[in-house]
Amino acid sequence: MPFNGIKGGDTKPIVVAVPCVEMFGRTEYPQGCPVLSEVRTWYDEAKKTNDEALKSRANIYWKKAQYLMQGFVRDNAVTEDVPPENPIRKFSLNKQLFNLVKAGLMDPDMQDLPCDYEKGSDFRIVKTSKGTTKGQYADYSTSSYRKVTSALTKTEREAIETYKLSTLSDFLGKKPTQDDLKVIREMFEASVDGEAYDPEKWGNYYKPAGFKSAKDTEFNPTELEASTTETKETVENKETAAPAPVVTVTEESAKKSASEILDMIKNRSKKTAA
Numbered sequence: 001m002p003f004n005g006i007k008g009g010d011t012k013p014i015v016v017a018v019p020c021v022e023m024f025g026r027t028e029y030p031q032g033c034p035v036l037s038e039v040r041t042w043y044d045e046a047k048k049t050n051d052e053a054l055k056s057r058a059n060i061y062w063k064k065a066q067y068l069m070q071g072f073v074r075d076n077a078v079t080e081d082v083p084p085e086n087p088i089r090k091f092s093l094n095k096q097l098f099n100l101v102k103a104g105l106m107d108p109d110m111q112d113l114p115c116d117y118e119k120g121s122d123f124r125i126v127k128t129s130k131g132t133t134k135g136q137y138a139d140y141s142t143s144s145y146r147k148v149t150s151a152l153t154k155t156e157r158e159a160i161e162t163y164k165l166s167t168l169s170d171f172l173g174k175k176p177t178q179d180d181l182k183v184i185r186e187m188f189e190a191s192v193d194g195e196a197y198d199p200e201k202w203g204n205y206y207k208p209a210g211f212k213s214a215k216d217t218e219f220n221p222t223e224l225e226a227s228t229t230e231t232k233e234t235v236e237n238k239e240t241a242a243p244a245p246v247v248t249v250t251e252e253s254a255k256k257s258a259s260e261i262l263d264m265i266k267n268r269s270k271k272t273a274a
Contacts, residue, residue, distance in 0.1 A: 015208065086163045088163055123144070
């Protein structure tokens with residue numbers, strides 16, 4: 001969620017990440033995500049009316065999917081001064097990489113599972129760039145499993161025995177309570193309306209990187225280092241259900257869309273309450 005700075009402090013645009021409850025499943029949250037439930041209606045409306053400005057704003061608030069996996073790094077292009085004691089790494093993959101890994105795991109032509117300890121295969125990540133003159137983004141489409149098998153080494157097996165494999169679902173984070181969902185909804189509406197992030201209201205729930213709430217230590221909002229340079233005019237491409245390398249919205253259309261969208265949200269909320 002993008003905000004126009006911090007209330008009472010720095011006016012530099014910031015972004016606050018909140019959890020999408022859809023990753024926990026409909027059983028846990030039958031009502032769905034309060035943000036995506038609204039944003040889906042924006043996409044529907046934008047499709048009906050061919051409203052590119054509304055579609056652009058919907059892209060901003062759509063979920064940014066990441067997939068957690070674990071394994072060993074056998075060939076690292078990045079030099080590490082101090083390699084970690086535990087060689088079992090945790091990977092945060094985007095949707096494109098995840099789909100390539102998944103395709104390999106489900107490939108009927110693979111005689112053995114790629115993750116088999118004895119007859120497995122290494123997955124090679126290849127990063128290139130893709131896009132237009134308006135913007136470039138990472139492309140991993142040439143990444144794949146190697147065709148030759150490669151068993152875990154003695155050192156790797158010992159690492160698994162010593163450190164154990166993690167239960168990856170433990171890293172999904174705290175499940176939002178009903179109070180948390182109300183805060184997410186409130187932050188969403190404030191973000192759409194172009195307001196600043198309010199640390200007094202939301203500091204103990206969801207906060208930008210580098211922020212410390214009152215219950216942590218005293219915080220001076222002017223000292224916050226924003227974790228991103230995103231603005232409401234230009235949004236860097238991220239993994240979304242409706243990806244676009246660069247989203248551009250003019251100042252005039254952004255203001256108009258924000259006002260209209262906020263009215264849509266409030267009207268829909270009133271109908272739901274009624």
